[in-house]
Amino acid sequence: MPSNAEAAALLREIADLLDLNGERFKPEAYRRAARSLETLSEELAVVAARGGLREVPGVGDAIEEKLREYLASGRIGYLDRLRTQIPGGLLEMMRLPGVGPKTTRRFWVELGVTDRAELAGAIEAGRLEGLKGFGPRKIDQVRSALTTAAAGPAPGRVPIDVVYATAVGLRDALRAHAPVDRVEIAGSFRRCRETVGDLDLLVTSTDPEKVFDVFSANPAIAEVRMRGGTKETVVLRGGLQVDLRVVEPDAFGAALQYFTGSKEHNVRLRSLARDRGLKINEYGVFRGDERVGGRTEEELYALLGLAWIPPELREDHGEIDQAASGQLPRLVEAADLRGDLHVHLPKGDPEAGLRAVCARAEALRLDYLGIVVAEPDGSAGQLRTVDALSAAMTAAKGGAVRLLPVAEILPETPTSEVKRVGAELLVLRPGAGTPAAPADLPAPAALRLVAHVGGEAVAAHRWLDVAARSRIAIETGPGAERVDSSLARAAAAMEVRLAVPTGVGEAEGEATRAIALGFARRAGASRESIANARPFEGVRAGAVRRPRRPTAG
DNA sequence: GCCGTTTTCGGCCCGACTGTTTTCAGTCG
Numbered sequence: 099m100p101s102n103a104e105a106a107a108l109l110r111e112i113a114d115l116l117d118l119n120g121e122r123f124k125p126e127a128y129r130r131a132a133r134s135l136e137t138l139s140e141e142l143a144v145v146a147a148r149g150g151l152r153e154v155p156g157v158g159d160a161i162e163e164k165l166r167e168y169l170a171s172g173r174i175g176y177l178d179r180l181r182t183q184i185p186g187g188l189l190e191m192m193r194l195p196g197v198g199p200k201t202t203r204r205f206w207v208e209l210g211v212t213d214r215a216e217l218a219g220a221i222e223a224g225r226l227e228g229l230k231g232f233g234p235r236k237i238d239q240v241r242s243a244l245t246t247a248a249a250g251p252a253p254g255r256v257p258i259d260v261v262y263a264t265a266v267g268l269r270d271a272l273r274a275h276a277p278v279d280r281v282e283i284a285g286s287f288r289r290c291r292e293t294v295g296d297l298d299l300l301v302t303s304t305d306p307e308k309v310f311d312v313f314s315a316n317p318a319i320a321e322v323r324m325r326g327g328t329k330e331t332v333v334l335r336g337g338l339q340v341d342l343r344v345v346e347p348d349a350f351g352a353a354l355q356y357f358t359g360s361k362e363h364n365v366r367l368r369s370l371a372r373d374r375g376l377k378i379n380e381y382g383v384f385r386g387d388e389r390v391g392g393r394t395e396e397e398l399y400a401l402l403g404l405a406w407i408p409p410e411l412r413e414d415h416g417e418i419d420q421a422a423s424g425q426l427p428r429l430v431e432a433a434d435l436r437g438d439l440h441v442h443l444p445k446g447d448p449e450a451g452l453r454a455v456c457a458r459a460e461a462l463r464l465d466y467l468g469i470v471v472a473e474p475d476g477s478a479g480q481l482r483t484v485d486a487l488s489a490a491m492t493a494a495k496g497g498a499v500r501l502l503p504v505a506e507i508l509p510e511t512p513t514s515e516v517k518r519v520g521a522e523l524l525v526l527r528p529g530a531g532t533p534a535a536p537a538d539l540p541a542p543a544a545l546r547l548v549a550h551v552g553g554e555a556v557a558a559h560r561w562l563d564v565a566a567r568s569r570i571a572i573e574t575g576p577g578a579e580r581v582d583s584s585l586a587r588a589a590a591a592m593e594v595r596l597a598v599p600t601g602v603g604e605a606e607g608e609a610t611r612a613i614a615l616g617f618a619r620r621a622g623a624s625r626e627s628i629a630n631a632r633p634f635e636g637v638r639a640g641a642v643r644r645p646r647r648p649t650a651g
Numbered sequence: 652g653c654c655g656t657t658t659t660c661g662g663c664c665c666g667a668c669t670g671t672t673t674t675c676a677g678t679c680g
Contacts, residue, residue, distance in 0.1 A: 161652070197678085199677095200677060231677085236671075284657055298680085
């Protein structure tokens with residue numbers, strides 16, 4: 099089964115092998131195309147079928163042909179030929195920290211070393227010592243890189259919800275204990291990408307040394323990898339790399355913009371700057387040698403004739419043209435969320451659980467909550483009906499938050515069961531089953547939401563179709579049971595409303611809330627396209643279904 | 652190999668840091 103991810107991986111392998119061959123610009127061209135495929139919200143085969151491959155950024159004649167070959171046969175002949183020319187072990191060697199393509203190639207050509215084991219042998223035999231450019235420290239560096247690599251693979255990109263608490267913890271520790279003015283997390287974390295490869299922290303301070311001292315002492319940090327005058331790189335206990343940079347207050351906006359990326363977005367900005375006789379880098383905006391801006395991001399974008407672009411949109415997917423023409427969407431914000439349609443109470447004491455959930459909801463100024471009172475397997479436990487919910491509410495003194503009873507059902511759940519629990523909102527749990535036809539879905543309640551859409555993207559796409567045809571909202575957010583931002587974008591394009599979970603049912607719900615909101619924003623969603631940004635009355639009246647646009651004429 | 656509204660050829664981000672150097676190459680982001 100061809101997939102976008104696999105195609106991207108093959109292009110990346112071509113890039114790595116070309117690197118080892120000493121090619122100058124081709125590797126980056128293949129990587130650019132690979133990155134495009136990874137953020138594509140459509141199946142490659144679908145794009146190819148309508149002849150749209152050339153519209154994918156970074157795909158030209160040559161790569162289009164290779165993608166067609168991949169779709170037809172699952173292989174790329176060019177890659178197969180490269181693999182026969184270059185030993186596969188070199189790729190592993192090249193991924194050692196501090197060892198790049200040039201160094202790997204020299205090990206191969208000058209020492210005949212073709213994998214990590216042979217490299218270790220060569221080091222122990224003292225064969226690196228004669229090599230030009232290899233002093234004792236460099237050799238030590240390679241040796242310890244080999245040891246670390248043998249202990250376990252470095253983590254690749256990590257899901258954002260997994261690193262969320264760590265990232266925020268590091269940021270808050272700096273705010274509390276280091277002599278800093280501003281602290282922000284930049285990089286793909288700030289753009290709220292589904293996964294992050296590392297963390298980028300940016301601070302302003304007049305005492306970088308002290309900042310690094312405080313940071314290095316954080317117990318989450320396993321190793322300080324390097325430390326200079328403006329930058330420190332550390333590795334966390336989980337293996338994730340964190341870069342901390344100190345910049346001048348006057349350059350904070352430029353640095354924040356620069357280190358937030360994405361790379362593609364920044365390339366486009368620099369080219370716009372060049373057209374205007376300007377130069378931008380992490381230190382500011384310059385006309386010749388004169389610095390004309392960079393204290394804030396807004397200023398930087400304004401100098402390029404652009405409205406400020408929310409970080410979640412900075413992927414060079416058309417947002418720059420929108421910012422130039424004033425067409426940027428007004429993205430949903432945290433304050434727009436009025437309620438939550440899908441809250442599971444913690445297991446155990448339902449009254450205490452409800453009390454805690456309501457307290458969190460009030461703190462977030464939410465007006466209403468959909469509380470799951472019945473699940474397909476009966477696991478909602480003690481809270482099985484609306485009557486039970488009301489009793490628990492009274493006991494818990496629910497306060498100002500209004501509650502909606504929710505039945506979570508499978509598509510095949512009998513209507514009689516839904517009626518029996520008296521639910522006002524239905525949450526569809528697709529489970530492993532195939533999507534039912536909309537006509538088959540039980541419909542005694544006015545409001546419907548699809549959640550727990552886990553598993554394969556293909557199944558999720560089918561659910562999007564069902565949701566679009568029968569006007570059901572779909573839940574976005576982190577984890578395998580919610581849709582990610584690219585599916586959310588597809589949903590938005592089909593005029594399917596999104597639901598943004600607020601995390602009030604979880605002890606650590608802040609991450610869920612922030613990430614779900616970020617995914618909705620990455621999808622370009624406005625307040626109007628969010629089911630739980632509707633007021634309570636609207637939700638209850640069935641307005642969770644997105645109204646159809648009036649048809650012209 | 653890709654790209655372009657000054658280019659269909661001639662560019663392709665560029666600065667910090669490290670280790671090895673005596674002025675620089677490689678890696679990384």
